[in-house]
Structure formats: C-alpha cells, structure tokens
Amino acid sequence: MGSDTMSSGNPIIRIEGLSKTFQGVSGDISALEDISLEIREGEIFGIIGMSGAGKSTLVRCMNFLEKPTKGKVWFNGRDLSQLTKKELYQIRRSIGMIFQQFNLLMQRTVAGNVCFPLEIAGVDKKAAAKRAEELLTLVGISDRADSYPSQLSGGQRQRVAIARALATNPRVLLCDEATSALDPSTTRGVLTLLRDINRRLGITIVVITHQMKVIEEICSRVAILDSSHIAEVGSVEDIFTRPKTSAARRLVFPEDPSMGKLSGTRCCRIVFNGNSALEPVIAEMVLEFRQVVNILFADMKNIDGKAFGHIVIQLPDSGMVADRMMEYVRSKGLTAEEVEGYV
Amino acid sequence: MFDMEIFRMIGSGLLETLYMVLVSTAMAYVLGLPLGIALVITDKDGIRPMPFVNRFIGIVVNVLRSVPFLILLITVLPITKKIVGTTIGPNATVVPLVIASAPFVARVVESSLKEVDKGVIEAAQSMGASPWKIVYKVILPEARPSLIVGGTIAVTTILGYSAMAGIVAGGGLGDIAIRYGFYRYQTNIMLVTVALLILIVQILQEIGMKLANIGDRRNG
Ligand SMILES: Nc1ncnc2c1ncn2[C@@H]1O[C@H](COP(=O)(O)OP(=O)(O)O)[C@@H](O)[C@H]1O
Ligand SMILES: [Mg+2]
Numbered sequence: 001m002g003s004d005t006m007s008s009g010n011p012i013i014r015i016e017g018l019s020k021t022f023q024g025v026s027g028d029i030s031a032l033e034d035i036s037l038e039i040r041e042g043e044i045f046g047i048i049g050m051s052g053a054g055k056s057t058l059v060r061c062m063n064f065l066e067k068p069t070k071g072k073v074w075f076n077g078r079d080l081s082q083l084t085k086k087e088l089y090q091i092r093r094s095i096g097m098i099f100q101q102f103n104l105l106m107q108r109t110v111a112g113n114v115c116f117p118l119e120i121a122g123v124d125k126k127a128a129a130k131r132a133e134e135l136l137t138l139v140g141i142s143d144r145a146d147s148y149p150s151q152l153s154g155g156q157r158q159r160v161a162i163a164r165a166l167a168t169n170p171r172v173l174l175c176d177e178a179t180s181a182l183d184p185s186t187t188r189g190v191l192t193l194l195r196d197i198n199r200r201l202g203i204t205i206v207v208i209t210h211q212m213k214v215i216e217e218i219c220s221r222v223a224i225l226d227s228s229h230i231a232e233v234g235s236v237e238d239i240f241t242r243p244k245t246s247a248a249r250r251l252v253f254p255e256d257p258s259m260g261k262l263s264g265t266r267c268c269r270i271v272f273n274g275n276s277a278l279e280p281v282i283a284e285m286v287l288e289f290r291q292v293v294n295i296l297f298a299d300m301k302n303i304d305g306k307a308f309g310h311i312v313i314q315l316p317d318s319g320m321v322a323d324r325m326m327e328y329v330r331s332k333g334l335t336a337e338e339v340e341g342y343v
Numbered sequence: 344m345f346d347m348e349i350f351r352m353i354g355s356g357l358l359e360t361l362y363m364v365l366v367s368t369a370m371a372y373v374l375g376l377p378l379g380i381a382l383v384i385t386d387k388d389g390i391r392p393m394p395f396v397n398r399f400i401g402i403v404v405n406v407l408r409s410v411p412f413l414i415l416l417i418t419v420l421p422i423t424k425k426i427v428g429t430t431i432g433p434n435a436t437v438v439p440l441v442i443a444s445a446p447f448v449a450r451v452v453e454s455s456l457k458e459v460d461k462g463v464i465e466a467a468q469s470m471g472a473s474p475w476k477i478v479y480k481v482i483l484p485e486a487r488p489s490l491i492v493g494g495t496i497a498v499t500t501i502l503g504y505s506a507m508a509g510i511v512a513g514g515g516l517g518d519i520a521i522r523y524g525f526y527r528y529q530t531n532i533m534l535v536t537v538a539l540l541i542l543i544v545q546i547l548q549e550i551g552m553k554l555a556n557i558g559d560r561r562n563g
Binding site for chain 2: 107116
C-alpha cells in the first residue's frame, strides 16, 4: 500500500520553506506558510484544500507567476529565483497550466488558441498549425478546429485549454481547479483525458482541487493544504483510509456527522481500502452472527475497480456481539473503529 | 431656397469638417493609444506595475481633460500659430483638437483594455509570453471590439469639438453654423449644417457598431 508505481521518484518540482504574504488593504495576508513539497517526475500529484487555503497561490509559485516571499522553488533542478526574465519565460514553456475558467482567447479560433504558445515560442506558422492539429486530435476535438471558444461547451473548452497547454511539449501540467466549473460527467471525461496524457506522454500532472472525488479519480499522491499549511502528504490510499489530521478527515469524510447527536448506542466505522467489496462482507457478517445491523451512513467510491470509502453501522446492543463483529470485520482485512455519539 | 454659392459653401464645410475630424482622430490615437496602453500595463494590477509612471501619466491626462475645450482652444492659439502658421481654418483647428482628444482617447483605450479577462493574460504569462507580446498578441486583439466602440465614441466627440471651433473661425460646418446662424440670423443655413452634423454622427455610429460586431467572436 502507498506505493506509486507510476513515478520514477526524481523530483521535477521541489519546494522548500516557501511562504507567501500578500499586502492587503487591512494588513498582510499570509497565503502560504513554510511549505515544503516534492513532486516526482511522472506522477499525478493532488493538492486539496478548502477555498482560500492557498492552493492557487501555491500552484502559481510553481511557475513563478507568483514570487514567494520566502523559500525556494526548483524546477528540474533549477532554482527559479536565480533565473533571468528570459530564462523564466523559457522555463514556463516546460510548465503548462490550465484553469477553472479555461482562459481561452475569445477572439481566436480553437486552432488559433492552440497555436498561440507556439507563436510566442517563435515556431513557424506551418509547423504550429500541424502541431495544433495533432493536439486537437489527441484531446478529441479536431472537428472543432475552426470554431470559436464561445461556440463550445465547458468540457470542450477545457480540452482546447489542455491542447494549448501541451503545445510546447511541457514536462509538467498544472491544473488549477480545472474541473470545478464542469458537471460530473464532463469532469470524468476531462480527468480521464488527463490520466491518459500522464500515461501516454509521461507528463507530470499537478491537480489542484477542493473536491476529494477528483483526487480519488486520478492522483497517486496528495497533499492536504489547510489554512496556508500542509497538513498531510502521502499516497491517496493512505490518506483516504487513515487520515491523521482533522483537516484530512474533514475532506475525506465531508458529510461526517459524528459530531452530531449523542446517545449510548455503539457504532462502528468500517473503512474499505480497496481490498474487498462492500456487499459480501456485511452480508456474510449478518449471516454469521444472525444479527441485523443498521447501516447509518455510507460513502463508497470505486477507484480503479476497487472499493474505497467508509460506512458507519449501528452495532447490536449486546456488547459481546458488537466486539466480535468488529473482530470479524478486521479479520477480513478492513479497518474497523468504534465511533462515539453517532446515533 | 439656397443658391449655388451656399451649396458650394456647405459642401466645402462638410469636407473641411470630415478632414479635421479624421486627421485629429488619427493623431489623437497616435498619442492616446500608447498612453492608454501605458496606463493599463503600469497599473498596480497590470503586467508591468510602475506606480510612479502610472500616476504621472494619470495626472497629465486628467489635467488636460478637465480644461474645457473652448478655453483650451483659445489658450493654445499661440502654439497653433507656431505649428501651423495661422490660427484660423481647419489645419489650425487640428492642433487643439488633438491636444484635447488625445487624453480622452487614452482613457477610452484604457477602459477597453481593462475589460480583457485577467485570466487570459495570466494564461499567456504561464506560457512564457513577455509583457510586450501580451500587449500585442493578447490584450489588443482581445479588446478589439471594445476598442472599435471606443473609437466611435472618440470620433463623434471630436466631431462635436470641431464644431465648437467655429467660434474662432476654425472652418468646417460649425464655422458656417456660427457665422450664418448666430451672427447673421440665417437660421435655415444653421439648421442645414446642424442636420448634416447629426447625420455624420449617425453614420459614424452605425459604421462603428457594425465593425465592432463583425469582429467580435465572444457571442458565437
Ligand atoms: N493577489 C492577491 N492579493 C491579496 N490577497 C490574495 C491574493 N491572491 C490570493 N490572496 C489571498 O490568499 C489566500 C489564498 O488564496 P488562494 O491561493 O486563491 O486560495 P485557494 O486557491 O485555495 O482558494 C486568500 O485569503 C486570498 O484572499
Ligand atoms: Mg483557487
């Protein structure tokens, strides 16, 4: 568990002791404090946090759109603070970026948008047009090359943005809430495309989001950003099954009502970490003990064909049976912990 | 009701007005467009923040804009004389027109350029575009429809100013309106010139809006 076979391990982006303070009207705003992070070549790295946690600021520090107040950022071994303007422009061509609002040029066609970074890089028109065609095929909208962004749906616009971000053959793709403006099914399509790009082109992807679902769907590792600090970093599986900090728990179990009503009844949370499916375990347990249990809460997801998530069940009144049920669940390789005050 | 003489006079007045307005507008943009761009990029949220430069240009523009055109017209007469060699006629009127409208154009351009989505500029920055490339490949093209609308406003405003120059015998339709309508009480000649001015404004407005819409891809 917790191994990520995708990444070769070399850090492509390294952040050390990074802090960012903004001068606000009513005093300084500390957006990031002492952030240290390594993003490994080839992985899909997630950064999750509530709104205002500092996610956008952090990702903007990765290509120096925002200059850190303190600390350093290395891209592929190069300290970004040591670069001249020209060198920085050059390096940015190796770091693609996509956004929540797509940020396409509205007065240019789809193909014109994809050609844009190539024009800036000084690629000749013919070569740029050819590359744009390839990229639009890759993202699946080659038939809309001559349309204008305003004629496309949100999902299609994000695909254009992805094609545009890939035009200069970047090694990293930064995605700042790239699916937050899209509906769930479009989101899935875009995430699948991102995973494809990661696998087929070997491009490292950094995904910024406030939705756990997005992280589950495509990330191998994740950092939890909580009010300007990194609360936890680890493999998605680890953080999902055993969140250590309260910030992580808030994100993983967003509808967790355990702080709610109080009562004497015992309840148990069973965490599924991909080793077994939901139905058989609970069904077999009920058969084995000849005792009905009440499922109070369930939040299950399917990641790569494995069951992840948690359910909360109400245990029978008999303390002995309840203890043995928890034993039983654990013997199936699941994590079971008693939760108090659930009912 | 009018003889040939008067027709000819109104005809040449019309040409003079068009000449003054077009030349002044062109020159006002030569000065105002770079100033407007400078105001936008040196702004504190701009792509090249330079607070002092921004303040300086802002103040110069504001001062020039707060001088009423009639006063400016008379104040710059000596300068006009130096540059053009005379203080009457359309060529002389171009000088105060440009001085009055360049700062106006700068503000109109500034407001058009500020409409460009910050996100699009940020995207260009993330691709390694230099500030200069962002100006001519992102900001100006994306603002094109709005710039054309602004241009229409500028040209009609300049037309209005040019008519005022009739007070100092500046030539054009305004001059005729004042000489005949105001000094000689030939109201019908004044009415014809005023009608012509209205017609020009209307035509310029139509053309401007059409051009702006044709070039705009924001709504499908
Ligand atoms: N340019 C800025 N000027 C002032 N404050 C800013 C600026 N950018 C971000 N902030 C502040 O920094 C904090 C983090 O913002 P952001 O990184 O956008 O958060 P997130 O993307 O996680 O929602 C917020 O409190 C925000 O108001
Ligand atoms: Mg954000």
